[in-house]
Every structure is written in structure tokens, then in C-alpha cells.
Amino acid sequence: MKNTPFLVGALTIALVGSASAQSLTIATVNNGDMIRMQELSSGFTDETGIELNWVVLEENTLRQRVTTDIATGGGQYDIMTIGNYEVPIWGRQGWLAPLDDLAEDADYNVDDLLPAIRGGLSVDGTLYAVPFYGESSMIMYRTDLLEEAGLEMPENPTWEFVAEAARAMTDRENDINGICLRGKAGWGENMALITSMANAFGGRWFDEDWNPQFDQPVWNEVLNFYVDLMNDAGPAGASSNGFNENLALFQQGRCGMWIDATVAASFVSNPDDSEVADMVGYAVAPDTGNDNRGNWLWSWNLGIPESSQQKDAAKQFLAWATSQEYTNLVAENEGWANVPPGTRTSLYENPDYIEAAPFAEITLDAINAADTVNPTVDPVPYVGGQFVAIPEFQGLGTTVGQLFSAALAGQSSVDDALSQAQSVAEREMRRGGYMN
Structure with missing residues (x-):
């Protein structure tokens, strides 16, 4: 399996030196894109020294467990895979860590996120999760x-x-x-x-x-x-x-x-x-x-519960997993047709993706048409x-x-x-x- 450099922005620079003793527990759903992310994440650990502990669950079970954990402040997970249903509700309740660092990171380029997707992850202009993929x-x-x-x-x-x-x-x-x-x-x-x-x-x-x-x-x-x-x-x-x-x-x-x-x-x-x-x-x-x-309009997103004691390292993982560089990494390993769709405008302007994915145009149209x-x-x-x-x-x-x-x-x-x-x-x- 190929690996390419994918460290993103100032968040990474600040953390690489102290990350060797850190580990993150990530709760995610058992679908193909998330399983692929788990498989490719060894490169992230090799580069940063941050160990990743994966809890991969069926969709209904994931929702039950992360909801219970975040509502009680259990602190079992450092990163949660959550939908655009939970993000604004939990953000307003103060259960999710704000992601102002990512939003202000020029390398991450938050303005590249599709407006329909980004809007569902923000509360009063503050971003509380970042999209791994979006769909209609x-x-x-x-x-x-x-x-x-x-x-x-x-x-x-x-x-x-x-x-x-x-x-x-x-x-x-x-x-x-x-x-x-x-x-x-x-x-x-x-x-x-x-x-x-x-x-x-x-x-x-x-x-x-x-x-x-x-x-x-x-x-x-x-x-x-x-x-x-x-x-x-x-x-x-x-x-x-x-x-x-x-x-x-x-x-x-x-x-x-x-x-x-x-x-x-x-x-x-x-x-x-x-x-x-x-x-x-x-x-x-x-x-x-x-x-x-x-x-419909849905996105699977990565958010950080306020109860996490590893917020800085968690933000570094979020920056990696939802970046343009990660998209390129998937394309190199799996082909352009298999990259996570529905999050970034640049993907739908990429001729390599358009050529490889006959469903690209209809996907983007469906996302933009969802009201x-x-x-x-x-x-x-x-x-x-x-x-x-x-x-x-x-x-x-x-x-x-x-x-x-x-x-x-x-x-x-x-x-x-x-x-x-x-x-x-x-x-x-x-x-x-x-x-x-």
C-alpha cells in the first residue's frame, strides 16, 4: 500500500514533536469508506506517532453508544463519527469542541467545503465537525x-x-x-x-x-x-x-x-x-x-467531544482524514472513483474524478437540490x-x-x-x- 505525505497545516507542526505518547479512540460506522480510512490510517500513525484505537460499529449501535457517552460526559471516545443531525444539536448544548483552529487554517481550506454540507455543521458561524463524506x-x-x-x-x-x-x-x-x-x-x-x-x-x-x-x-x-x-x-x-x-x-x-x-x-x-x-x-x-x-442531505462527520482529553491530537487527525491530501491518498491507493464524495467543491472540478466517476454530476446535483x-x-x-x-x-x-x-x-x-x-x-x- 502506498503512502504519501499528508500532514496538514500549523496544527501538525505544533504537535508532531509531542505526539509519540498519545493515542486516540475513534468511534466510527462500519461502512466501506470508514473501513478504508481505518486501513489507510497507519500512515498517519507512522508520521505523527499518534496511536489510533478503532471502535467500528453498526450504524444504529454507533448512534446509541456515542449519544450515551457524549450526553453523560463519559469520555470514552476522542473522536466520534456523527451525522449532520447530531452536530448542530450537540454543538448548541456545548457537547462538541469547536473547530475554529481548522476553520482558520489556510492549508485546510474550509472554504472549499460544499456550502450545503458546511452549513449543516455550524452553529452561529462556528464549525463543530468536519465532513468525511456527504451524500444525497x-x-x-x-x-x-x-x-x-x-x-x-x-x-x-x-x-x-x-x-x-x-x-x-x-x-x-x-x-x-x-x-x-x-x-x-x-x-x-x-x-x-x-x-x-x-x-x-x-x-x-x-x-x-x-x-x-x-x-x-x-x-x-x-x-x-x-x-x-x-x-x-x-x-x-x-x-x-x-x-x-x-x-x-x-x-x-x-x-x-x-x-x-x-x-x-x-x-x-x-x-x-x-x-x-x-x-x-x-x-x-x-x-x-x-x-x-x-x-435527502446527509454527511458522516468527525467531531470531538468536549470530554476528550486529547483535543489537539484529535484535531490533527480530523485535519488529515478530511483534507484534500487524504482524497489524493485514496485516489492513489484505490482509484479516483472511490474517494470520499460530497464534501469539497474542488473534487467536482477535478477532471480525473469526473472521468472516473460517472455518478459525479448527478451526486452533486442531488446534494445541491436537497432542501x-x-x-x-x-x-x-x-x-x-x-x-x-x-x-x-x-x-x-x-x-x-x-x-x-x-x-x-x-x-x-x-x-x-x-x-x-x-x-x-x-x-x-x-x-x-x-x-x-
């Missing part, structure tokens, strides 16, 4: 299967077309599912997908007075559409499938379509990992004819796109996700799931003081 959502589909079905992907696909195509591509005898969608319970798992669907259909979590909306007809339409589609064209056991499970199914050639994070594009198009790499097409997320695609301030068709009192940016959402979203996952698994009816979701949401909104 898109359709990834098998061009060969769609052609065999006698269909052509429209420039602006609708959910109606997605359902038609998914059913047409389904071939149970050959273990090909027309569509793979998230079913695993979690506010950042199935609810990211279903909330995005609801936004596109005209649904919303709450009205302008914070009244929950699961008792409205549009939610019944959304959840029935989702469950029926997955029963007709989805894989067996879909209620247990999240991002990683659906990625594996698509790479194995067992999905006709997959609507999920744009970051997955490099994995499904990599011939080393994907059996269908040369048969993948990309399209914008579907709408229902109302120009709202519900495409987290006005995520739904009708007005709402919250921001967040595929999530509701309030502290209560982590628990509430997961509970609703469990109810919807049970409906997908046939353990309850759609009507029962929505009724229970309405009751739970009303209780939480009253408890939080949002509604009378």
Missing part, C-alpha cells in the same frame, strides 16, 4: 434488466414508474428482486427512506403547530405503497435490511433497483466488489409529479429533510421505524402502525412542550 439520494438500477423489461428510465422518474419497473424486473425464480429499499428499523435507517418518500408524496411529520400527521390520508398512501411494493418486488426478510445489506444484494446482482445514498454509487460500480459493475445506471430520486423528490429548510410540499416548523432536527427525533424516529418495520414484516397492519405512530408522536410532542 438517487436511483441506482440495472440497465440490462430495465431494457429486458421493455422500459427506459425517464429523466425525471416518478414513484409510479419505479413501482412499475420494479414489478416488471422481479424474477423470483432467478432470485432477482425488482427493488431493494431499507426496512431495518431506525431513524437513520428505514425512516430516512420512508420520510423522504413521504416528503415526495406530500406528507410531513408535523403541521405548523407541531401536531403529528400520521393520521392523515397521505401517510396511509405512503406506507401502503411502500409495503405493497416491497411485498411484490422486494427481497425476503426486507425488514432486516439496511444500507449494508441492500448494498450486498445489489452487488450480487439480486436487485433491479436500489434507491439510497449517492455514496453507494462507487461501491456498486467497482468491479472488484460488484458483479454488475458494468450494468449500473443512475437517476435522480423519484417524485410524484409535484417537483419534490424528497432527496432541508423546506423539505416538504406544505409548510412545516422543522428543518432536516429525511429527519426532523429536534432532540426528541432520535428516540421518536426509531420507535416509529420499529412500527413501520413490523408492518413491512407482516407483524401488524399499516393502519395499526400508523395509529400507534400517531399516539407515540403526540405523547412525545406534549412531553417536549411542542404542543398543548
Whole structure:
């Protein structure tokens, strides 16, 4: 494995001499980009002397552990991998160390960060985390299967077309599912997908007075559409499938379509990992004819809890892992198509990346089109796109996700799931003081 110099700015110069006895504990998620970062980080240790202890966890488990640790000031981790949901909430609560040093470091070039991504990581102009990669959502589909079905992907696909195509591509005898969608319970798992669907259909979590909306007809339409589609064209056991499970199914050639994070594009198009790499097409997320695609905006970011006793060394790692130099390091080792996407403007101006990544333009367009301030068709009192940016959402979203996952698994009816979701949401909104 090749290594290149990647020390970044004044932070490094100040720390190299005293770092030999230091170690950092990093909590991160078990997806491909983060695993690659772990593999490449030996060069960082060789250069700085800072040892790295990795805690790599499944997405839902990661969220539970880092939330508990930071809320209690446990100090178990020096660096946390967190989303743009947590960053502004935790920053306002004083749980994250501000990153003014990085923001002012000319070598780091914070102005190169995509405005949509950077804005979600700042509170009152102060940066509280830096993005490792950013994403929106898109359709990834098998061009060969769609052609065999006698269909052509429209420039602006609708959910109606997605359902038609998914059913047409389904071939149970050959273990090909027309569509793979998230079913695993979690506010950042199935609810990211279903909330995005609801936004596109005209649904919303709450009205302008914070009244929950699961008792409205549009939610019944959304959840029935989702469950029926997955029963007709989805894989067996879909209620247990999240991002990683659906990625594996698509790479194995067992999905006709997959609507999920744009970051997955490099994995499904990599011939080393994907059996269908040369048969993948990309399209914008579907709408229902109302120009709202519900495409989400998400970033996995590195932040430092205030409880860490190694803040200076942690900032040095953040500067390395999210720098332009790290992008070049990944490109040298893995190829340009596999670099972390969706964070820096310069990446989308790099001809080497544009040539290697056929999904680059659609990814950038999706990120720029995501509207987290006005995520739904009708007005709402919250921001967040595929999530509701309030502290209560982590628990509430997961509970609703469990109810919807049970409906997908046939353990309850759609009507029962929505009724229970309405009751739970009303209780939480009253408890939080949002509604009378």
C-alpha cells in the first residue's frame, strides 16, 4: 500500500514533536469508506506517532453508544463519527469542541467545503465537525434488466414508474428482486427512506403547530405503497435490511433497483466488489409529479467531544482524514472513483474524478437540490429533510421505524402502525412542550 505525505497545516507542526505518547479512540460506522480510512490510517500513525484505537460499529449501535457517552460526559471516545443531525444539536448544548483552529487554517481550506454540507455543521458561524463524506439520494438500477423489461428510465422518474419497473424486473425464480429499499428499523435507517418518500408524496411529520400527521390520508398512501411494493418486488426478510445489506444484494446482482445514498454509487460500480459493475445506471430520486423528490442531505462527520482529553491530537487527525491530501491518498491507493464524495467543491472540478466517476454530476446535483429548510410540499416548523432536527427525533424516529418495520414484516397492519405512530408522536410532542 502506498503512502504519501499528508500532514496538514500549523496544527501538525505544533504537535508532531509531542505526539509519540498519545493515542486516540475513534468511534466510527462500519461502512466501506470508514473501513478504508481505518486501513489507510497507519500512515498517519507512522508520521505523527499518534496511536489510533478503532471502535467500528453498526450504524444504529454507533448512534446509541456515542449519544450515551457524549450526553453523560463519559469520555470514552476522542473522536466520534456523527451525522449532520447530531452536530448542530450537540454543538448548541456545548457537547462538541469547536473547530475554529481548522476553520482558520489556510492549508485546510474550509472554504472549499460544499456550502450545503458546511452549513449543516455550524452553529452561529462556528464549525463543530468536519465532513468525511456527504451524500444525497438517487436511483441506482440495472440497465440490462430495465431494457429486458421493455422500459427506459425517464429523466425525471416518478414513484409510479419505479413501482412499475420494479414489478416488471422481479424474477423470483432467478432470485432477482425488482427493488431493494431499507426496512431495518431506525431513524437513520428505514425512516430516512420512508420520510423522504413521504416528503415526495406530500406528507410531513408535523403541521405548523407541531401536531403529528400520521393520521392523515397521505401517510396511509405512503406506507401502503411502500409495503405493497416491497411485498411484490422486494427481497425476503426486507425488514432486516439496511444500507449494508441492500448494498450486498445489489452487488450480487439480486436487485433491479436500489434507491439510497449517492455514496453507494462507487461501491456498486467497482468491479472488484460488484458483479454488475458494468450494468449500473443512475437517476435522480423519484417524485410524484409535484417537483419534490424528497432527496435527502446527509454527511458522516468527525467531531470531538468536549470530554476528550486529547483535543489537539484529535484535531490533527480530523485535519488529515478530511483534507484534500487524504482524497489524493485514496485516489492513489484505490482509484479516483472511490474517494470520499460530497464534501469539497474542488473534487467536482477535478477532471480525473469526473472521468472516473460517472455518478459525479448527478451526486452533486442531488446534494445541491436537497432542501432541508423546506423539505416538504406544505409548510412545516422543522428543518432536516429525511429527519426532523429536534432532540426528541432520535428516540421518536426509531420507535416509529420499529412500527413501520413490523408492518413491512407482516407483524401488524399499516393502519395499526400508523395509529400507534400517531399516539407515540403526540405523547412525545406534549412531553417536549411542542404542543398543548
